[in-house]
Amino acid sequence: MNQASSSSSMPKPSIVLPVIAIIAFFFWPLGLILSIVAIAKYSKAKGTTARTLAIVALVMNAGLAVPLVGCLAAIAIPNFIKFQCRSKQSEARANLKSLYVSQAAHRAETDSYGADLNTIKFEPMGAKLRYTYRIVEATKDTFRAEATGSGDMEGDRWVITEKNALESLDSRCH
Numbered sequence: 505m506n507q508a509s510s511s512s513s514m515p516k517p518s519i520v521l522p523v524i525a526i527i528a529f530f531f532w533p534l535g536l537i538l539s540i541v542a543i544a545k546y547s548k549a550k551g552t553t554a555r556t557l558a559i560v561a562l563v564m565n566a567g568l569a570v571p572l573v574g575c576l577a578a579i580a581i582p583n584f585i586k587f588q589c590r591s592k593q594s595e596a597r598a599n600l601k602s603l604y605v606s607q608a609a610h611r612a613e614t615d616s617y618g619a620d621l622n623t624i625k626f627e628p629m630g631a632k633l634r635y636t637y638r639i640v641e642a643t644k645d646t647f648r649a650e651a652t653g654s655g656d657m658e659g660d661r662w663v664i665t666e667k668n669a670l671e672s673l674d675s676r677c678h
Contacts, residue, residue: 517555522542526561539561539562539564539565543562589676595635597662603621603626603639604668606625607624607647609624617642617666619641635662636652637650640663646666648666658676
């Protein structure tokens with residue numbers, strides 16, 4: 505009898521917090537937090553409207569998370585791939601600039617540009633080379649060198665000339 509009187513004297517949970525969590529559905533992170541708080545607060549209050557509304561708010565807000573994360577991924581992944589591709593292209597740009605310096609030093613010593621990478625003492629830098637380097641043409645006054653992508657950068661080509669003009673001929677990064 506004592507239990508019956510104590511359970512009937514307990515106040516009924518208010519439905520305000522779960523209703524706010526449902527309304528906050530349009531402000532996704534806040535709605536999810538409020539719905540978790542509501543479910544934690546009313547988890548022991550069995551069979552009440554407040555508990556039911558807290559569960560509805562949690563399901564609504566958690567259900568919004570999957571499409572939201574999907575949309576964010578749809579925006580972020582292509583940008584990341586493009587950034588990653590441009591990062592890999594920096595190898596070609598840096599090594600071609602180094603090749604230009606090697607050619608300039610060779611010309612200062614011999615009064616002509618070298619036609620071979622070994623002749624100008626050029627060795628590309630990088631732990632994993634994604635490009636192959638070659639001198640396309642070399643005369644007394646001009647040279648043209650090229651970096652051609654291989655592996656995941658296949659189809660990417662860069663060129664540099666005696667004027668230190670670095671140019672992309674074919675780019676994989678669009």
